[in-house]
Amino acid sequence: MNTVSAEANGHFVSLQSVTKRFDDLEVLHGIDLDVDLHQVVCIIGASGSGKSTLLRCVNLLERVDAGTIVVDGQKITGTKVDVNTLRQKIGIVFQSYNLFPHMTVLQNVTLAPIRARKLSKTEARARARELLVLIGLEEKADEYPDRLSGGQQQRVAIARALAMNPTLMLLDEITSALDPQLIGEVLDLVRSLADEGMTMIVATHEMGFAREVADKVCFLDAGVIREEGPPAQIFSSPREERTRQFLERVLEAGRM
Amino acid sequence: MRRIALAAAALAVCATTAVAASAQTAAPPTKQAGKLVVGFDLPAPAFWNGRASGNTIKHPTGFEHSLSLDIAKQLGISAANVQFLRAPFSTILLGGKKPYDFALEETTITPARARVISFSSSYFSANQGVLIAKGTPKPTKISDLKSLQTCAQASTTGLDWIQHKLRPAKKPHVYSASSTAAFDAVQAGTCQALILDVPIIVSQAKKKPGAYGGVVAQINTHEGYGAVMAKNSPLKPYVSKAINALSKNATIGKLIFRWFGYYPYKIPVLKSRRRSGVGQLLHTFFSPLDFLRAVPQVWSGFQFNIKMMVVAEALVLVLALLVAIVRGLPGRAALPFRAIAIVYTDVFRGTPLVLVLFMVLSFSTLNILGLSSGSLFTDGVIALTIVYTAYVTEVYRAGIESVHPSQRMAARSLGLNYAQALRFVVLPQAIRRVVPPLLNDFIGLQKDTALVTIIGVTEAVAQANFYSTDYFNASGLTVAAVFFIILTIPLARFTDHLIKEREKRERAQLV
Numbered sequence: 131m132n133t134v135s136a137e138a139n140g141h142f143v144s145l146q147s148v149t150k151r152f153d154d155l156e157v158l159h160g161i162d163l164d165v166d167l168h169q170v171v172c173i174i175g176a177s178g179s180g181k182s183t184l185l186r187c188v189n190l191l192e193r194v195d196a197g198t199i200v201v202d203g204q205k206i207t208g209t210k211v212d213v214n215t216l217r218q219k220i221g222i223v224f225q226s227y228n229l230f231p232h233m234t235v236l237q238n239v240t241l242a243p244i245r246a247r248k249l250s251k252t253e254a255r256a257r258a259r260e261l262l263v264l265i266g267l268e269e270k271a272d273e274y275p276d277r278l279s280g281g282q283q284q285r286v287a288i289a290r291a292l293a294m295n296p297t298l299m300l301l302d303e304i305t306s307a308l309d310p311q312l313i314g315e316v317l318d319l320v321r322s323l324a325d326e327g328m329t330m331i332v333a334t335h336e337m338g339f340a341r342e343v344a345d346k347v348c349f350l351d352a353g354v355i356r357e358e359g360p361p362a363q364i365f366s367s368p369r370e371e372r373t374r375q376f377l378e379r380v381l382e383a384g385r386m
Numbered sequence: 387m388r389r390i391a392l393a394a395a396a397l398a399v400c401a402t403t404a405v406a407a408s409a410q411t412a413a414p415p416t417k418q419a420g421k422l423v424v425g426f427d428l429p430a431p432a433f434w435n436g437r438a439s440g441n442t443i444k445h446p447t448g449f450e451h452s453l454s455l456d457i458a459k460q461l462g463i464s465a466a467n468v469q470f471l472r473a474p475f476s477t478i479l480l481g482g483k484k485p486y487d488f489a490l491e492e493t494t495i496t497p498a499r500a501r502v503i504s505f506s507s508s509y510f511s512a513n514q515g516v517l518i519a520k521g522t523p524k525p526t527k528i529s530d531l532k533s534l535q536t537c538a539q540a541s542t543t544g545l546d547w548i549q550h551k552l553r554p555a556k557k558p559h560v561y562s563a564s565s566t567a568a569f570d571a572v573q574a575g576t577c578q579a580l581i582l583d584v585p586i587i588v589s590q591a592k593k594k595p596g597a598y599g600g601v602v603a604q605i606n607t608h609e610g611y612g613a614v615m616a617k618n619s620p621l622k623p624y625v626s627k628a629i630n631a632l633s634k635n636a637t638i639g640k641l642i643f644r645w646f647g648y649y650p651y652k653i654p655v656l657k658s659r660r661r662s663g664v665g666q667l668l669h670t671f672f673s674p675l676d677f678l679r680a681v682p683q684v685w686s687g688f689q690f691n692i693k694m695m696v697v698a699e700a701l702v703l704v705l706a707l708l709v710a711i712v713r714g715l716p717g718r719a720a721l722p723f724r725a726i727a728i729v730y731t732d733v734f735r736g737t738p739l740v741l742v743l744f745m746v747l748s749f750s751t752l753n754i755l756g757l758s759s760g761s762l763f764t765d766g767v768i769a770l771t772i773v774y775t776a777y778v779t780e781v782y783r784a785g786i787e788s789v790h791p792s793q794r795m796a797a798r799s800l801g802l803n804y805a806q807a808l809r810f811v812v813l814p815q816a817i818r819r820v821v822p823p824l825l826n827d828f829i830g831l832q833k834d835t836a837l838v839t840i841i842g843v844t845e846a847v848a849q850a851n852f853y854s855t856d857y858f859n860a861s862g863l864t865v866a867a868v869f870f871i872i873l874t875i876p877l878a879r880f881t882d883h884l885i886k887e888r889e890k891r892e893r894a895q896l897v
């Protein structure tokens with residue numbers, strides 16, 4: 131336990147010198163990132179800077195080429211890691227929802243608890259209904275995803291991840307595919323998760339949201355973390371020239 | 387040009403003389419060289435007269451007796467060397483060896499029978515005669531009979547002909563029991579035309595001269611009696627040649643006159659109106675009578691097609707899914723399995739089903755590795771399954787690949803393992819998508835059950851073919867076609883329906 135804690139320096143999630151390469155293209159160049167329990171860390175950065183790749187590495191959907199990742203005291207970048215058990219503790223939500231179109235909302239939410247966590251159907255359904263109440267979609271339990279709006283689908287995707295009782299949530303630009311008027315309902319949900327103390331790493335283009343919810347903001351630029359700090363500091367007085375340029379461009383695009 | 391023609395003529399002459407020479411020198415291949423054993427059965431008045439004694443005959447006379455002696459003479463065998471052996475009619479149609487060289491037992495030549503035994507060429511035509519009542523106008527063509535009141539004896543060729551071929555305006559009178567009642571009706575004039583075997587009518591007309599309007603015509607049934615031999619008997623060409631010679635030199639005609647009292651060529655043969663090209667076509671493929679008659683026969687075979695189809699389709703559904711899953715397995719460890727699956731699909735998608743059928747048959751008959759299915763039906767199902775599993779594997783694979791990788795990723799990210807992600811997320815979507823192409827392949831499979839006929843399963847096409855050769859009418863083939871179409875149409879419509887539904891759904895999603 132001591133050695134493990136030493137590796138993570140007491141942080142709940144700790145990335146050390148994480149490098150990820152796709153064939154010849156090195157996408158992440160030695161990323162160091164720490165996230166404490168109940169912290170919300172927002173990752174901002176231009177398209178293609180490696181935000182999604184970073185999150186996917188934490189969930190082991192991608193294997194890192196070098197460096198270590200420790201989550202909740204467990205080094206997950208080693209060879210003898212049970213990815214299925216690990217992923218049950220780490221929820222991830224994608225930009226494109228990825229709901230299962232052949233299943234109802236309720237079936238989407240209960241699939242993994244029943245099959246992976248081996249909960250009984252009754253237990254899984256009861257928990258799923260609680261979550262549907264939380265996301266405000268209890269009356270849509272028996273609908274199929276293609277009958278829901280984008281915002282509703284994304285909320286179901288969040289509920290689906292929460293159903294596994296994860297200790298860490300990874301949110302990858304979960305509002306990017308949504309119409310502006312639907313973004314609010316999804317962000318409200320994330321905000322309430324943060325309020326309840328969920329540990330989250332959030333890749334986002336919503337700077338206003340990041341400023342409001344994040345405990346820490348990291349600016350990812352071409353595969354390195356160029357600058358990190360509390361949102362007030364990053365957004366008001368960025369130290370790095372690259373960060374300033376990025377924020378200006380975002381401002382021009384009207385996303386702040 | 388001229389030289390070539392001369393050379394050809396010379397060659398032809400050489401060839402014919404060579405054949406003639408060899409035919410003359412070689413003794414006919416009878417069971418015992420120089421002797422001839424002729425099969426007969428009693429009673430057969432006028433064909434065989436005499437007294438049965440054990441399994442031979444005392445004081446034989448009659449048409450077929452005389453004919454057998456004449457054939458012997460043609461074969462270079464003297465009458466003293468001809469023996470007669472009683473062979474009950476019930477046994478002569480069976481396959482296998484025969485205790486006689488040939489049997490003369492008024493046996494009608496039919497293709498069905500010719501599959502089991504050999505026939506010589508016909509020595510007696512089984513034509514039907516027309517006996518008319520006094521005062522009835524003499525028919526000169528078949529249609530003249532249509533307006534007459536016809537009659538026949540029950541369950542005779544004559545009645546069959548009236549009902550199925552002539553189809554007269556008035557229902558024929560049918561007399562059961564004996565022919566006497568029918569003859570009386572003609573004499574009384576209640577029946578204007580009686581249709582019955584020529585020899586019977588002729589002998590009756592001779593018995594009662596002046597009672598009838600006369601034996602005015604005969605109807606060609608295209609059926610004749612042939613000498614019966616064991617299947618593929620080497621004697622067959624010799625007997626046929628002898629009969630043809632006897633027929634040509636009028637010996638047979640004289641024998642018929644001697645034993646039956648008429649010369650066949652003297653009774654005019656009634657001709658039917660010649661069918662036009664289209665009429666001929668319609669009759670050959672769409673004759674209603676043949677259609678009805680062929681239905682039960684073809685149906686008996688079609689049941690095999692249905693059984694093969696059901697069993698093969700069930701197997702294909704499961705096996706193809708397994709092969710498709712193996713083809714998609716990730717990782718280096720699965721490489722050999724993937725390779726086997728790829729080789730299998732490539733090989734059997736490229737090999738014609740006919741070839742696979744023969745291979746399975748050979749495998750089965752040679753009992754390789756002790757693996758013999760023991761039935762042609764099973765061999766057919768195995769071949770169909772092997773080939774169609776290869777096709778359907780590709781269908782499944784296309785379906786699996788059409789499911790966006792993000793679906794599998796989403797499932798894995800929730801902690802489901804590879805098999806669970808496949809089973810609960812990827813396959814249900816994949817299978818839904820492949821139903822239409824899969825049904826299309828099954829339509830192909832249903833039709834290809836017909837190919838199994840070539841390894842000897844008597845399924846619908848085989849039965850249809852039997853019917854055609856037995857009755858000289860291709861309507862049986864039409865029946866088989868109709869069966870296959872009836873089986874296919876619902877599936878084809880259902881497939882179309884599914885495709886339309888999918889399009890509608892996809893369009894709805896785009897909006």
Ligand SMILES: Nc1ncnc2c1ncn2[C@@H]1O[C@H](COP(=O)(O)OP(=O)(O)OP(=O)(O)O)[C@@H](O)[C@H]1O
Nearest residue numbers: 152155157175176177178179180181182183184303
């Ligand atoms: N599976 C892959 N194979 C090869 N290259 C990849 C793969 N996934 C991502 N990349 C590349 O890695 C780089 C980073 O991609 P990533 O998706 O992490 O960026 P991002 O910051 O999430 O961008 P966005 O804001 O557009 O989502 C890009 O250049 C991308 O083309």
Ligand SMILES: [Mg+2]
Nearest residue numbers: 181182302303
């Ligand atoms: Mg991304």
